Amino acid sequence: MTDSYVCLDLETTGLDPKKDKIIEIGAVRVRSGEITERMETLVNPGRMLPSRIVELTGICDSQLTDAPDITKVLPELLDFIGEDILLGHGVLFDYSFVKKAAVNQRLTFEKKGIDTLKIARKFLGGLESRSLTFLCKHFGIAHNAHRALADAEATSALYGKLTELFLTGHEADFEPANLLYHAKRETPITIPQKEQLYKFIDRHKLKVEYDIGKLTRSEASRIMTQLLAEYGR
Numbered sequence: 001m002t003d004s005y006v007c008l009d010l011e012t013t014g015l016d017p018k019k020d021k022i023i024e025i026g027a028v029r030v031r032s033g034e035i036t037e038r039m040e041t042l043v044n045p046g047r048m049l050p051s052r053i054v055e056l057t058g059i060c061d062s063q064l065t066d067a068p069d070i071t072k073v074l075p076e077l078l079d080f081i082g083e084d085i086l087l088g089h090g091v092l093f094d095y096s097f098v099k100k101a102a103v104n105q106r107l108t109f110e111k112k113g114i115d116t117l118k119i120a121r122k123f124l125g126g127l128e129s130r131s132l133t134f135l136c137k138h139f140g141i142a143h144n145a146h147r148a149l150a151d152a153e154a155t156s157a158l159y160g161k162l163t164e165l166f167l168t169g170h171e172a173d174f175e176p177a178n179l180l181y182h183a184k185r186e187t188p189i190t191i192p193q194k195e196q197l198y199k200f201i202d203r204h205k206l207k208v209e210y211d212i213g214k215l216t217r218s219e220a221s222r223i224m225t226q227l228l229a230e231y232g233r
Contacts, residue, residue, distance in 0.1 A: 001163045001174055002114060003033045006080065007087040009151035010094045011057050013045050017096040017183070019219075021045035022070055023059055026148025027080055030087075030156055039080045040149040042067035046214030057146045069214065070101045078102065078109060085176045086113040089132045089155045096181040103183040104216075112176035116159050119173060123166045132158065186216035193220040200224070204231055 008027045014020035022043045029037040042059070044067040054060050077098065088094045091113040102109035120130040127138065132154060136143035141157045144150035167174055189212065197212050197220060206227075215223070 001167050001171075002085055002087075002176060004031050005085040005087045005114065006030070006082075007152045007156040007159070008081070008091070008094045008098070009088060009148045009155060010097055011053075011059065011146065011148050012097060013047065013049060013053055015093075017100045017181075020097075021047065022097050022101065023049065023053070023064060024057070024148040025073065025077055026150070026152040027077065028149070028152045028156055029080070029084070033160060035153065035156060037080075038149060038153075039077065041073055041076075043073055044069045046211040048209035071105060074098070074101050074105060074107065078107065081111070086111045086179065087155065087159055088113065088115065089151070089158070090117045091115045092179055092181065095179045096183070099179075099181050100183040103185045106185070111179050113179045114159070114174065114176050116155055116162060119162050119166070120158075122173060123162070123170075186218055189213070189215040189217055189220040193217065193224070197224060197227075200227055200231075 006027055006029050008025075010022050010026075011024035012020050012022050023045050024042050025039065027039040028035045042064055044064045046069065048061055049059065049064070086095060092115070095111060095113060099109050117130060117132075120135060124130055124135070127134070129135075132151060133143065133145045135141075135158055136145075136154050139158065139161050141154055141161070143154040163174060193215075194212055200206075201208055210223070212220075
């Protein structure tokens, strides 16, 4: 079995790495099956959180105001992961958000990973759910759901339980596989876009839920299109 890896979990503003942002990172380094180091940080997404995310995670906007943005956090995360295999419950989700952020910063992030969700779906199909919360309850694993570090720790413990129960005779199902996600680099908002948005917002006395300076060019274009459709020119 792979008993040395980094288990990664993210909390995000939504499910789409092309549009949504990371708000919390939790990672644990595991050596010979034991956690040896932890990384945990909130991340300022440059926008207000949807109410459903506040309810799900307990993270609120005021907690993120002074948090670093992803450009400052990402190099530390990539250094923490290093050359390790990634482990995650639905690991491609977390990988895709980090890969997107890396591409935006012209950084390389190509990894192999092990997915405890995929393993659970194969061997625990008779259970009513294979969510991390349900499986932790099922196996008696302590778990504070929907906080990144707690999820990472719980996923590592779940992996240990799954290998204990199902590894022998099914070694191929526990082998790390290449994680594949194609991310296109986004460019920052342009000065003319900033000026246009600021003027439009001031003219209509709008309250916005995002930091204009942290928008990408495509995000700014999408927002301007939405504003023009709603308020006209």
